[in-house]
Amino acid sequence: xxxxxxxxxxxxxxxxxxxxxxxxxxxxxxxxxxxxxxxxxxxxxxxxxxxxxxxxxxxxxxxxxxxxxxxxxxxxxxxxxxxxxxxxxxxxxxxxxxxxxxxxxxxxxxxxxxxxxxxxxxxxxxxxxxxxxxxxxxxxxxxxxxxxxxxxxxxxxxxxxxxxxxxxxxxxxxxxxxxxxxxxxxxxxxxxxxxxxxxxxxxxxxxxxxxxxxxxxxxxxxxxxxxxxxxxxxxxxxxxxxxxxxxxxxxxxxxxxxxx
Numbered sequence: 687x688x689x690x691x692x693x694x695x696x697x698x699x700x701x702x703x704x705x706x707x708x709x710x711x712x713x714x715x716x717x718x719x720x721x722x723x724x725x726x727x728x729x730x731x732x733x734x735x736x737x738x739x740x741x742x743x744x745x746x747x748x749x750x751x752x753x754x755x756x757x758x759x760x761x762x763x764x765x766x767x768x769x770x771x772x773x774x775x776x777x778x779x780x781x782x783x784x785x786x787x788x789x790x791x792x793x794x795x796x797x798x799x800x801x802x803x804x805x806x807x808x809x810x811x812x813x814x815x816x817x818x819x820x821x822x823x824x825x826x827x828x829x830x831x832x833x834x835x836x837x838x839x840x841x842x843x844x845x846x847x848x849x850x851x852x853x854x855x856x857x858x859x860x861x862x863x864x865x866x867x868x869x870x871x872x873x874x875x876x877x878x879x880x881x882x883x884x885x886x887x888x889x890x891x892x893x894x895x896x897x898x899x900x901x902x903x904x905x906x907x908x909x910x911x912x913x914x915x916x917x918x919x920x921x922x923x924x925x926x927x928x929x930x931x932x933x934x935x936x937x938x939x940x941x942x943x944x945x946x
């Protein structure tokens with residue numbers, strides 16, 4: 687009997703181990719992301735482009751179809767011009783990237799209109815981007831001259847402060863240094879200038895209220911005296927202005943209540 691046990695026992699143990707290990711499925715694939723709060727659903731890595739090294743630390747934008755937009759370029763390391771990238775919200779895959787913008791740094795956040803069109807500023811140009819293909823619908827560039835008080839005056843300069851008006855127009859302004867006349871511009875969705883108004887520009891954001899009124903910090907005459915302006919979105923006329931105790935910081939903090 688002892689001899690029998692010495693022979694049978696190892697065989698039984700071997701059979702049990704064989705059945706056990708063959709019933710266990712070994713999965714070499716990475717684990718599927720979970721759906722618990724805080725789980726990583728996917729990771730997107732910027733496509734490798736020669737000299738493109740930075741994803742801009744600016745707010746991303748969400749398209750009307752859920753697409754996610756961001757900006758990337760080479761910065762001062764390589765001077766590679768900025769591009770807009772679109773990725774799928776479901777898996778993080780790349781949908782498209784635009785052609786290079788004018789220069790290596792964007793001058794505004796990405797704005798998405800109600801019809802899904804994507805807008806962004808570079809140094810001197812406003813771009814309208816097709817959300818389906820990433821191609822440029824049109825480019826608007828700051829004019830070399832504008833008419834002010836009956837005279838043609840130089841107006842070509844750096845732009846910023848992009849905002850979307852309630853009727854779909856784009857509002858922006860020249861803000862850079864140099865000797866030229868600054869202006870606020872209203873560009874319609876077809877890329878045509880509707881109106882402009884010469885201003886004492888500051889490098890601050892433009893805010894559009896719920897009633898459509900445009901609010902902006904500007905100076906008038908003396909660059910050390912600042913005003914908050916309320917502007918008519920239809921023609922650029924000034925509703926009112928009020929002097930502000932503004933020292934150069936906090937000028938972007940314009941908040942508008944629901945009633946305008």
